[in-house]
Amino acid sequence: QIYELAEQFLGVDPALAPIPVRPAVHYTMGGILVDGRCASPLAGLYAAGECSSVGIHGANRLGSNSLSELLVFGRVAGEEAARFASSVAPAAPASVLAQAQAVEQRVLGIRQNTRGNERIATLRKEMAQTMEDGCGIYRLAETMQKTCDKLDELKERFKNVRVEDKSSVWNTDWLLAIELEYQLDVAQAMAYSAINRRESRGAHQRLDGFEQRDDVNFLKHTQAHYVAGGAPRIDYGPVKITKSQPGTRAYGAAGEKAEQERKASHG
Ligand SMILES: Cc1cc2nc3c(=O)[nH]c(=O)nc-3n(C[C@H](O)[C@H](O)[C@H](O)COP(=O)(O)OP(=O)(O)OC[C@H]3O[C@@H](n4cnc5c(N)ncnc54)[C@H](O)[C@@H]3O)c2cc1C
Structure with missing residues (x-):
């Protein structure tokens, strides 16, 4: 294959x-x-x-x-x-309708924005590039900060996004725009979470002085909250460990050494 x-x-x-x-x-x-x-x-x-x-x-x-x-x-x-x-009990119809209308207004607003001059493809490409640069395999505070700043900028520019296709059925242009707004939220949650995690753990590998896992300060789940627009608020929740203790993910000789150390420390 x-x-x-x-x-x-x-x-x-x-x-x-x-x-x-x-x-x-x-x-x-x-x-x-x-x-x-x-x-x-x-x-x-x-x-x-x-x-x-x-x-x-x-x-x-x-x-x-x-x-x-x-x-x-x-x-x-x-x-x-x-x-x-x-x-x-079933939700009150009026409240369900009000919620649906609020969402409808928001997504209709994206399609109907006639003053917009930002292209969906451009914003999406810039988002992907900045995530690649700042939140790729190896991470540094400086590049992660640039990514956070760039995502803030892209969110602002998204307000001027232009949906070329104005039709109300089978409109993939519109769908891409709606998805892009959510993607920017997810990207921001990832970038802000990453820069605040001053350690290396699992897929989050830093090369700027935080190369080691730090269980004292960061054995916890990051939680990103969106309250009223802007950047997400980052806080933390507990990690529940049952059988598998945190370990080093390493391969070859380094992996064997890490496994022996893990066994020695946890019995
Ligand atoms: C190349 C590759 C190889 C992988 N190999 C493995 C492997 O070997 N073993 C393994 O365990 N995992 C593997 N994974 C990961 C695994 O395939 C995924 O984590 C898993 O398929 C996710 O399933 P899901 O149902 O959560 O999400 P998805 O499979 O992404 O399903 C989400 C669905 O929601 C639909 N959707 C999205 N938005 C909307 C909307 N607004 N309305 C309605 N529907 C919507 C999408 O079309 C999609 O069908 C691999 C992933 C990749 C990319």
């Missing part, structure tokens, strides 16, 4: 030339804060899978744990949501 992909997409014959390899986003650790029943702090909102943070992955999801998580917590979320729905 890999042979075929290299040939078809890159025109590279792996028998004759190396296959180009580069990093890509593979998984998002963290997400909507939920408990073991997949319930978020917002009553009635349940989340499971990659959009959620059910708390099992720690700072670096291990290979294949995502699919097993989906099997377990997808079922839990469904059952719990059904239980919740059958245990509460």
Whole structure:
């Protein structure tokens, strides 16, 4: 399969030339804060899978744990949501309608903004680039700060986003704009969380004096809150450790040494 992909997409014959390899986003650790029943702090909102943070992955999801998580917590979320729905009185129609209208007004506003001059593709590309620069594999305060600043700027510029297609049906341009606004929120949550975490842990690897894990100050979940626009407020929640103690993710000789140290310290 890999042979075929290299040939078809890159025109590279792996028998004759190396296959180009580069990093890509593979998984998002963290997400909507939920408990073991997949319930978020917002009553009635349940989340499971990659959009959620059910708390099992720690700072670096291990290979294949995502699919097993989906099997377990997808079922839990469904059952719990059904239980919740059958245990509460239906919401007042007027309040549901008011909520729907508020969302409608907001997303309609994005499409109807005729004064906008910012292109969706440009903002999206700049967002991806700044995340790559500041929140990639190795991280430094200076570049993370630039990313935080750039994301603040992009959020401001998003207010002038222009949806070229004004139709109300099957409008993918509009959909991309709505998604982009949420993506900017997620990107900001990640960048602000990262710069505040002055240690290295799991997939968060710093090269600016914070190369080691710091359990004294940072054995905790970062939580990003959006209150009234602007940058997210960062605070922290407890980590519940059951069987697996935090360890060093290392390979080869370094991995073996770390494993021996872990066994020696935890018995
Ligand atoms: C290249 C790659 C390889 C991977 N390999 C593995 C592996 O070997 N083992 C492993 O365990 N994990 C692996 N993962 C991770 C795993 O595939 C994902 O974490 C998992 O599929 C996420 O499932 P999900 O249901 O949470 O989200 P998704 O599969 O992303 O599903 C979300 C769904 O919601 C839909 N959606 C989005 N917005 C809306 C909306 N507004 N309205 C309605 N629907 C919407 C999307 O279209 C999508 O179908 C891999 C990931 C990648 C990218």
